[in-house]
Amino acid sequence: MNWIDLVATLAVLQFIAFGAFVGMARTRYGVHAPAVSGDPMFERNYRVQMNTLELLVALLPALYLAARYWPAPWVAAAGAVYLIGRMLYRQAYLRDPRSRSLGFALSSLPILALLGATLVGIALGR
Amino acid sequence: MNWIDLVATLAVLQFIAFGAFVGMARTRYGVHAPAVSGDPMFERNYRVQMNTLELLVALLPALYLAARYWPAPWVAAAGAVYLIGRMLYRQAYLRDPRSRSLGFALSSLPILALLGATLVGIALGR
Amino acid sequence: MNWIDLVATLAVLQFIAFGAFVGMARTRYGVHAPAVSGDPMFERNYRVQMNTLELLVALLPALYLAARYWPAPWVAAAGAVYLIGRMLYRQAYLRDPRSRSLGFALSSLPILALLGATLVGIALGR
Numbered sequence: 001m002n003w004i005d006l007v008a009t010l011a012v013l014q015f016i017a018f019g020a021f022v023g024m025a026r027t028r029y030g031v032h033a034p035a036v037s038g039d040p041m042f043e044r045n046y047r048v049q050m051n052t053l054e055l056l057v058a059l060l061p062a063l064y065l066a067a068r069y070w071p072a073p074w075v076a077a078a079g080a081v082y083l084i085g086r087m088l089y090r091q092a093y094l095r096d097p098r099s100r101s102l103g104f105a106l107s108s109l110p111i112l113a114l115l116g117a118t119l120v121g122i123a124l125g126r
Numbered sequence: 127m128n129w130i131d132l133v134a135t136l137a138v139l140q141f142i143a144f145g146a147f148v149g150m151a152r153t154r155y156g157v158h159a160p161a162v163s164g165d166p167m168f169e170r171n172y173r174v175q176m177n178t179l180e181l182l183v184a185l186l187p188a189l190y191l192a193a194r195y196w197p198a199p200w201v202a203a204a205g206a207v208y209l210i211g212r213m214l215y216r217q218a219y220l221r222d223p224r225s226r227s228l229g230f231a232l233s234s235l236p237i238l239a240l241l242g243a244t245l246v247g248i249a250l251g252r
Numbered sequence: 253m254n255w256i257d258l259v260a261t262l263a264v265l266q267f268i269a270f271g272a273f274v275g276m277a278r279t280r281y282g283v284h285a286p287a288v289s290g291d292p293m294f295e296r297n298y299r300v301q302m303n304t305l306e307l308l309v310a311l312l313p314a315l316y317l318a319a320r321y322w323p324a325p326w327v328a329a330a331g332a333v334y335l336i337g338r339m340l341y342r343q344a345y346l347r348d349p350r351s352r353s354l355g356f357a358l359s360s361l362p363i364l365a366l367l368g369a370t371l372v373g374i375a376l377g378r
Binding site: 127128131132134135138139141142145158159160161162175179182183186 | 295296
């Protein structure tokens with residue numbers, strides 16, 4: 001099984017799910033397009049989606065760049081940590097935005113590790 | 127001709143065009159950076175761009191992931207539906223945000239289909 | 253050395269740095285999540301990050317698409333111009349949003365050039 005493709009696909013699906021939750025929050029909290037503010041719980045849902053967008057845009061190239069230089073299982077494992085980190089981030093952010101640090105760290109550190117590993121791999125000319 | 131590369135390039139160019147329309151709407155409706163609100167028509171243009179960003183980030187990996195497991199013409203055809211769906215989405219959203227559902231469905235369902243097909247392909251170990 | 257991988261990795265790291273600057277600006281200007289407005293300097297930092305997100309989503313596919321059809325050094329050089337353009341864009345935007353045009357041009361024109369070159373490459377069936 002191609003674990004990196006699996007992690008990448010799940011990361012995109014997770015982001016799409018977070019987007020669907022924003023759509024549901026529009027109805028639930030009465031925030032109609034094009035507005036993206038007006039209710040604190042809607043805004044939390046929206047910020048979770050946007051922050052996940054910012055990280056997904058870094059995760060996907062990081063996964064496939066790192067996989068050019070390092071073994072796939074390690075790269076896929078970093079991606080799995082990201083997926084769990086994003087779930088924790090969402091739960092924490094909806095409860096209280098100030099508690100989002102752990103989930104943020106668990107989803108952003110794997111990306112930094114993959115990009116750092118890629119730079120090492122490029123420099124070593126592997 | 128590499129149809130998937132063509133669809134991917136057109137999807138990126140379409141997104142860049144939507145961004146250029148936001149720039150023009152800044153001038154036309156007098157919304158100066160860094161503001162992203164203040165005029166309903168500007169906000170519609172901006173939300174079209176942002177929603178397209180959210181979908182493009184999912185479409186591009188979906189295209190190339192699905193292409194690893196399934197025939198290129200089918201994958202490219204799904205991408206073509208996305209392109210048309212985004213055009214309809216933009217037209218409908220500018221006319222009335224509440225009428226955006228058809229364009230949204232036509233551009234998001236191809237992405238879900240590609241990601242679902244990728245998961246099947248991964249599971250089958252093709 | 254794989255120059256395209258290097259440029260792509262640096263572009264993602266640059267975007268992550270711009271995101272970290274937004275986090276720092278939250279503390280410095282007292283804008284607490286989920287808010288993304290309320291202080292002009294915070295908003296400038298935030299808009300730099302968002303605009304860079306919009307361009308990064310176009311740059312990364314543009315780099316690897318163009319590299320399928322054209323020599324890697326030219327493609328990587330366009331990416332290097334993008335990186336410099338983004339740095340100038342950020343400096344100018346924080347000083348005065350109206351002065352952002354040069355940095356914007358230097359970071360968006362390389363993307364358009366790469367996508368145009370890709371279309372030519374696809375049409376020539378190279």
